[in-house]
Amino acid sequence: MKVDCDISVRHLTRVEGHGNIRIRIEDGELKEALWEVVETPRFFEAMLVGKRWDNAPWICGRICGICSIGHTLASIRGVENAFGIIPSRQTARLRLLLKHMETLQSHVLHLFFLAAPDFLGEASVLPLIRSRPEVVALAAGLKGLANDLCDEVGGRRMHPTRTVVGGFTMLPDRRRLADFRPRLLEAAEGLRQAAAIFKGFCLPDFVRETEFVSLKGEGEYPFIGGSLISSDGVTRPETDYRLMTNEYLVLQSTSKWSKLSRDSFAVGALARVNNNFRLLRPEAQELAREFGLAPVCHNPYLNNIAQLVECLHVTGDAIRLLDELLGSAWEPPRLEVTPRAGRGVGAVEVPRGILYHGYEFDEVGRIVSCDCVIPTSQNHANIQHDLTALARQSARQGLGDREIERLAEMLVRAYDPCISCSVH
């Protein structure tokens, strides 16, 4: 059967920010498939110019409400690298713990509140409160734990207060920190139940060969700093991030686009899992295999599963960090900061993929220029190419409007896009 289809989704729901999907198929032939980003830019890179270094993490964290911790940490790393500051081991551990809990809370928010309703045929998580209370309670429990631990380490779950250049303004309370251990163990259990629920979901069968970009792990599954790698074999130092992202402008989007070895590439949980599979904790690797997720996986819908796998990884790793922190005496929370002229880059794996902040400072530490490259902006071109391929495949299969629309929306949601962040 030759299909005709005309889909126009304005301001796609259950994603962060504003994007539109348009698909037009005439007589079985794809005429148009468009992923449009209409978000208003806020111009963070301009507003920072002339401000002193200490403004950067505080203001740049406000690029995104969901990954404010990641932005704050990338910004701090950029400033520290420019000033030649190497954080203490204690600071590095606390930052990673904080980062892990942001990953957990963001992934759980996406998996249960934004993505799961599609698999369960609901418009939102609200009907599930009545129909599947156990699922909602599980998600709320996981998210609550992650948020509470973010409060304890970062001072606040969103737009953290304690994270500063040089370290932390204040350290967590040891006793309260210890109280998180049983909750983390329980969360690992909860994630296995979550996995059982997700096994009941039917993930669309769609594959398009893709280049994946992430941090390159050296002995540890990477989250904060290090060199950059692509699944097509490109590796570069952190400071060369611009050669890895190659931002350019297109008319269909207020966000910039990126490319590397091909027309587009992908970042995010699936990219990290694909590029660093062996460095995942054993239980996380096993969970991935249970879902048939093995590197290199080219089904973008599996990003959902990659997020689930990372949830289990970060929960286990958080327990390790907690034990290490509690096993050593507190050192001073923060180092002295001496500004100097120069450039610095901070690359951090935030929930939606690799994030870069680059700054240039004058000799008193005022910002001369600022550049932020956001995971979702790196993904936009890939979403567009996936959408085209998906629409073409759907036309061939003779699917109806409703089904194509559902698959297209789920595709975009699988990337967990953070659109306002991508425009910044």
Place this chain on the structure above:
Amino acid sequence: MPDSSLTPKNYLGVPVERPKVAFFELSSCEGCQLQILNNESSLLAFLDLIEIVRFREAMSGGGDDYEIALVEGSVTRPDEVERLKLIRAQARLLVALGSCACFGGVNQLKNRFPLDWVKREVYGEHPIETAPARPLADFVAVDLKIYGCPIKKEEVERIVTDLVIGKEIVYPDYPVCMECKANGNLCLFELGEPCLGPVTRAGCDAWCPNSRAGCWGCRGPATEANLAQMLAIMDERGFSRETVIDRLECFGGFASQVAALRAAGGHR
């Protein structure tokens, strides 16, 4: 001020009429909306109190039959003015949610520069539409403001609950210092850090000073803000006018004070 026709007939034991609530976002980080989803422990009870008819970040579909509109973000493009006016026409009560909506938020920092330079700095010669970042009240009547970057979820829940049960909404008019002292914190000035607690409206329970981080004034000026006195403290402690201005201008709540300081001191 709150529309009394929203007040339900009964309360306590008798189901309260659930007002229809819609969430909207203009230019923002969507953090204020997220704060509402972020309160796992009381979220479900809160959701019992209101009927959410539109929350794009969390649900598909969405009606236009709302009574209360919670609008996050500042206005930075002409199409946002149009959206805002439509929301105003529909809502009985329009609430500005967070500092972006109340004061322009961090977004208004770009207003320090000529718009052409701002566009070129980020987009080069590529065409892009933007206007100076403005608070909602510059375009429509705002019934209620919920301050903060981010908003404090407990405060939102309290305000919305008060609205639903028809209680008068009261904000603290005293500064953050009062809450900070009540919490028994060591003053940051004693630790050698600057803090805008003396002039900023309370209500956040001294969120930042509780973590030994100075206040940046995200909630705007307290009714009884004594700026001159705070400037004297800053001078005495050796904090530059630049440091003070950086903080005062960060969220837009002190726009007139910053303009006066700049005019007086010739600061950038």
